[in-house]
Amino acid sequence: MVHNQLMLENESKESFFDSINWIEKTMTDNDWKILDIHDLQNSMENNGYEVLPVKVFAVCQPHHAIKVLGKDDDRIVSAMMPCRISVYTKSDGKTYISRINTGMMADDFHGAMKELMVSTSEEIEEMLEPILLAL
16 A cells, blocks of 8 residues: 555556446445546546546545534535545556545544544445455
C-alpha cells in the first residue's frame, strides 16, 4: 500500500473491469449508494487527450451522511462528500484502487465527527480489503 498521509493506494487483485464490477457489487451489498461513476478516461478523450482507464466512484452511506448534513457545525465536512474510490490502470498494466485517508484526517476533528470519520474509513477499508493486494 502506498500511503502518503492524505491518499491510500493499493494494487487490485483483479483486472480493471473486474475491479469496477466488484466495487459496484460490494458497495450495493453493504447498503452503500453509488451516486455516480465518473469515467475520467472518456472525459479526457472528449477533450482531445488520451489517458489510461480511470473511473471514480462517488459513494454514500446515508446513515453516515445524515450525521454530517444534519448539523450546522458539521456541514463544513460536506466538501469531502460523497466518499470517492478511484480505480485506474497505470503504465505497468496493473490496476490500482485509491481513496482519501479519512481515518488519518480524523485527527484534525473532535468528538462525534472524529468518530464518524474513523468508522467510515474503517468500513470502506474493510469492504475493499478482499480485492486489495498488500504492498
